[in-house]
Amino acid sequence: DTEVTQTPKHLVMGMTNKKSLKCEQHMGHRAMYWYKQKAKKPPELMFVYSYEKLSINESVPSRFSPECPNSSLLNLHLHALQPEDSALYLCASSQDGGGPLGNTIYFGEGSWLTVV
């Protein structure tokens, strides 16, 4: 069972809606991530928070807005999305940024987003 929990599991939203995806981890990890995954493709990194500060933004459009209220929680606020934004959104966490032993990331089950 994954220790990274995401809600909701499925979300359908219109192009003018505002919605949020939520993620929680209780592993004491200090880095949290949002990935986007399209069908039959590997996950693509969107954002990384390290110690509750935004560390990486992979040039993601501003209609996606991340938020890290505390070290256990990560949100992704969605506004004015396009149909091509429909995808599986994966939250993940890791102990920190890794080092000689690499950086093992732990994924949640994902939120399936459909934009209509």
Add this chain to the structure above:
Amino acid sequence: GNSVTQMEGPVTLSEEAFLTINCTYTATGYPSLFWYVQYPGEGLQLLLKATKADDKGSNKGFEATYRKETTSFHLEKGSVQVSDSAVYFCALTGNTGGFKTIFGAGTRLFVKA
């Protein structure tokens, strides 16, 4: 830059067949190597990892050996089950810190009863 190349799928096997999924990488220094598995409708799960040359990662009957001389990390299982049907991603991270994981394209495995 760093990259990971996996064999293209899909791979279709009968139950109890031997599985090999090839993975090669390009990286500076000594990366850590991972296999993640994604079952239908789910997120990715760590399957196994190796952090230095000649290390063997193993889990659930799967294993992979970090071969620096051939820059490879091939995934093997001696006898697959229908429940192993999934997409398998080879991945690497650097060993000097940093948050980016480089994923291969993924290999879909179908196991027939």
